[in-house]
Amino acid sequence: MANILVFAETRGVVLRKVATEAVSLGRRLADASGGGEVHALIAGPPGTAQKSDVLGRFGADVVLAVEHQGLATFARESIAATIAARAKSGEYRAIVLGFSAQGRDLGPRLAAKLDAPLVSDIIDVELTGDSATVKHPGYANKVIITLVVTGSPIVLSIRPSAFGAAEALRTARVESIAPAIDPATSRVKVTQVIEGSKGRPDLADAPVIVAGGRGLKAPENFKLVEDLADAFGNAAVGATRAVTDEGWRPHADQIGQTGRQVSPQLYVAVGISGAIQHLAGMRTSKTIVAINKDKEAPIFKVADYGIVGDVLEVVPALTKAVREAKQGH
Amino acid sequence: MKIAVCIKRTPDSETRFRINASGSAIDESGVKFDMDDFASYAVEVALQMKEKAGSGEVVVLAVGPDTVQETLRKAMSMGVDRAIQLKADATPFDGLAIAKALAAEFRTGGFDLMLFGKHAFDTSEGVVGTATAELLDVACVTAASKLEIANGKGSARRELEGAAEMVEFSLPAVVTIDEGIARPRYPSLKGIMAAKKKPLESKPAQLGTPRVTVKNMALPPDRPPGRIVGEGTGAVAELVKLLQTEAKVL
Ligand SMILES: Cc1cc2nc3c(=O)[nH]c(=O)nc-3n(C[C@H](O)[C@H](O)[C@H](O)COP(=O)(O)OP(=O)(O)OC[C@H]3O[C@@H](n4cnc5c(N)ncnc54)[C@H](O)[C@@H]3O)c2cc1C
Numbered sequence: 001m002a003n004i005l006v007f008a009e010t011r012g013v014v015l016r017k018v019a020t021e022a023v024s025l026g027r028r029l030a031d032a033s034g035g036g037e038v039h040a041l042i043a044g045p046p047g048t049a050q051k052s053d054v055l056g057r058f059g060a061d062v063v064l065a066v067e068h069q070g071l072a073t074f075a076r077e078s079i080a081a082t083i084a085a086r087a088k089s090g091e092y093r094a095i096v097l098g099f100s101a102q103g104r105d106l107g108p109r110l111a112a113k114l115d116a117p118l119v120s121d122i123i124d125v126e127l128t129g130d131s132a133t134v135k136h137p138g139y140a141n142k143v144i145i146t147l148v149v150t151g152s153p154i155v156l157s158i159r160p161s162a163f164g165a166a167e168a169l170r171t172a173r174v175e176s177i178a179p180a181i182d183p184a185t186s187r188v189k190v191t192q193v194i195e196g197s198k199g200r201p202d203l204a205d206a207p208v209i210v211a212g213g214r215g216l217k218a219p220e221n222f223k224l225v226e227d228l229a230d231a232f233g234n235a236a237v238g239a240t241r242a243v244t245d246e247g248w249r250p251h252a253d254q255i256g257q258t259g260r261q262v263s264p265q266l267y268v269a270v271g272i273s274g275a276i277q278h279l280a281g282m283r284t285s286k287t288i289v290a291i292n293k294d295k296e297a298p299i300f301k302v303a304d305y306g307i308v309g310d311v312l313e314v315v316p317a318l319t320k321a322v323r324e325a326k327q328g329h
Numbered sequence: 330m331k332i333a334v335c336i337k338r339t340p341d342s343e344t345r346f347r348i349n350a351s352g353s354a355i356d357e358s359g360v361k362f363d364m365d366d367f368a369s370y371a372v373e374v375a376l377q378m379k380e381k382a383g384s385g386e387v388v389v390l391a392v393g394p395d396t397v398q399e400t401l402r403k404a405m406s407m408g409v410d411r412a413i414q415l416k417a418d419a420t421p422f423d424g425l426a427i428a429k430a431l432a433a434e435f436r437t438g439g440f441d442l443m444l445f446g447k448h449a450f451d452t453s454e455g456v457v458g459t460a461t462a463e464l465l466d467v468a469c470v471t472a473a474s475k476l477e478i479a480n481g482k483g484s485a486r487r488e489l490e491g492a493a494e495m496v497e498f499s500l501p502a503v504v505t506i507d508e509g510i511a512r513p514r515y516p517s518l519k520g521i522m523a524a525k526k527k528p529l530e531s532k533p534a535q536l537g538t539p540r541v542t543v544k545n546m547a548l549p550p551d552r553p554p555g556r557i558v559g560e561g562t563g564a565v566a567e568l569v570k571l572l573q574t575e576a577k578v579l
């Protein structure tokens with residue numbers, strides 16, 4: 001019998017996908033222990049508690065709703081204090097959150113506040129009594145590390161999309177709780193939130209990613225990458241570090257060892273050589289397509305399908321063909 | 330301003346890894362080690378801040394065995410003023426155990442700013458910096474992609490998934506450094522000579538008890554070999570067909 005505390009993250013009042021994955025993992029861990037409860041803590045501005053139904057649908061028994069105007073943006077100190085206070089007042093075997101911009105910040109705070117062991121960015125976990133066996137990719141995804149963790153509660157942040165979200169229908173009981181510290185007293189204050197590119201999914205959520213490299217030759221040629229992404233319809237646009245260092249694209253678009261780690265259904269590498277540091281961020285993609293004029297380029301070693309050719313010619317042709325395929329020609 | 334930067338000694342990212350006979354560590358034979366990437370950005374950020382201010386001190390710290398002294402010297406050859414080794418027989422995987430040693434040192438250090446990498450190449454955990462901040466009970470910005478300190482206050486940008494936030498924070502503070510801020514400079518010959526005479530202090534690390542330990546390591550499976558569909562625009566039709574019928578992603 002293990003109770004699991006989950007932090008179900010939101011942005012504004014929108015529940016993030018990794019939140020349902022975290023709740024779903026919480027359910028799995030509670031069930032595997034012989035039936036404990038899953039408590040999902042959700043924090044945001046008034047109205048956030050409406051998301052309780054969704055959390056119940058993915059297996060939460062109790063939703064702990066923290067609603068406060070000061071939580072409209074990411075109030076890290078207040079949220080960490082609130083989760084830690086709750087963890088101290090209950091018997092929890094594990095605290096689960098996403099390895100996201102929020103979870104990356106909250107996980108270590110919780111570990112330090114609770115003096116609890118923590119593993120970030122996990123892809124598998126098994127709890128047995130007071131010990132846990134956890135898998136986590138290290139060395140920029142080049143080594144899968146199995147860790148043994150002693151102590152309870154354990155703090156776990158999960159790699160987005162690694163666990164999936166399975167429905168486990170429940171009607172969650174909603175409990176309102178107050179923030180443990182007033183968000184207004186935080187030493188770190190959000191002054192502005194800058195919204196990203198219009199209408200495109202984030203790299204972590206996109207089923208298709210079209211990424212461009214220096215082979216595109218000039219920033220304006222990224223239009224070809226954008227057009228191909230538009231043809232797929234549900235695609236995000238990524239880039240190599242060569243390109244972000246040149247300032248052709250923002251660093252937030254960078255994929256690889258020091259950029260984002262992605263694992264879409266389809267990854268299209270356009271004018272990318274396939275340096276080891278780039279592969280570190282995308283080699284677990286389901287299907288990889290590469291277009292490069294150099295048939296010896298290392299990207300072809302990981303690509304399921306390759307076209308040897310000039311991106312300035314091949315990409316527009318591919319865009320047209322994908323558009324036609326989508327329209328059912 | 331007094332700035333500390335915590336740096337880790339990690340394998341070079343070009344390494345093709347093998348697992349050693351114990352099964353629980355990488356085979357280090359022939360592997361080159363250097364300062365971890367994000368920590369090297371943090372060193373550069375600190376040096377630029379000091380240069381801009383025209384005064385102040387930059388100190389680097391590393392927890393680990395004597396091999397970390399080479400990494401500390403490298404930071405000093407880039408321009409860092411002095412170094413502290415918090416000596417341990419081995420570097421534990423457990424980030425909280427390392428954070429405890431650093432926090433113990435920082436309690437008396439009087440630093441305005443303590444910089445870390447967003448995550449270390451080997452652990453890829455992203456724990457040590459933010460945990461140290463929490464142990465010290467100071468402000469913390471995790472994974473900053475822009476950073477500025479002015480008038481005793483800090484401001485930073487953080488990338489969120491598909492968005493970004495701007496934050497302001499009080500000092501003293503911990504900031505962990507993300508991609509996009511800086512690339513590390515190369516040490517100059519003069520810098521390398523000067524570094525030999527800069528102070529490197531070594532004292533025992535007050536590590537926490539590690540509770541996260543490595544059981545084993547394995548290499549991920551190779552991808553099955555792919556194929557070249559063809560050359561030029563003539564191959565596009567075949568590629569689209571394969572994406573529809575074989576990969577079923579279109
Ligand atoms: C510590 C460290 C961390 C790093 N982190 C990252 C990271 O996170 N992400 C990352 O991407 N890189 C990273 N790098 C950089 C990496 O080593 C490479 O330099 C980078 O990935 C190269 O980008 P690229 O493929 O766009 O450029 P290049 O390597 O220059 O490749 C361009 C490719 O385009 C092809 N090409 C040229 N013209 C055409 C044309 N007309 N049509 C078709 N093909 C053409 C060429 O054949 C070539 O293969 C890192 C490096 C270090 C040292």
Ligand SMILES: Nc1ncnc2c1ncn2[C@@H]1O[C@H](COP(=O)(O)O)[C@@H](O)[C@H]1O
Binds near residue numbers: 335337391424453
């Ligand atoms: N042994 C260490 N000594 C000094 N700094 C470290 C050590 N380990 C990690 N760090 C710092 O903490 C950052 C994050 O490491 P990690 O939490 O292991 O991903 C690194 O980029 C370094 O700045």
